[in-house]
Amino acid sequence: MLTQETARKWIDLFIEQILENKDYLSELDTAIGDGDHGNNLARGANALTEALQTKNPETLPDLLKVTGMTLVSKVGGASGPLLGSAFIGMAKASQDNDDLATVLEAGLEGIQKRGKAVAGEKTMVDEWIPVVEAVKSKTLTSAFIEETVEKTKDIKATKGRASYLGDRSIGHIDPGAMSSSYLFKTMMEAGVY
Ligand code: ADP
Ligand code: MG
């Protein structure tokens, strides 16, 4: 269930996952990008820890908004503003809705409004679209989350830095899809789903 309490646990677990997997995320980004994805998100994770401590947002929309604003403003690179836009979209939707699928859908819309990526371009959107669908149909499992990331290997990148590689981007996992998979796995762990 999506409440301030479960969402706070979710974000805390996500921060932990990002910091634990910082090097791995940057490694994935070294293969098809500029090698900074883990470092970018780790900077965001640390800024988020501080922002949540100082601002201590007490409602669900405020919590999601502080998270989004912090990611947009503190993470260099494409991923910060994109993931930040997801949280800002979720914050707005959560003002009058506590249905997880609806809130996540607004998050996906936030990413796509900002980054213009559609399905099949080898971005985090290729993780978000199937996961949002699975949440809607109540079929999400952690195995599904993992399979979805794995599938980004087969895609040729047409958005973001990886698109500069053309066919050579095939065979590699998209780093942003991997970090979004941490977001969804921690969502399950926190009992939001
Ligand atoms: P940068 O590419 O600026 O160094 P990061 O390395 O932090 O930023 O993030 C790269 C990730 O951002 C990619 O793996 C991809 O998932 C995601 N990404 C890049 N461009 C877009 C876009 N237009 N829409 C959605 N996601 C994108
Ligand atoms: Mg990068």
Ligand code: MG
């Ligand atoms: Mg970069």
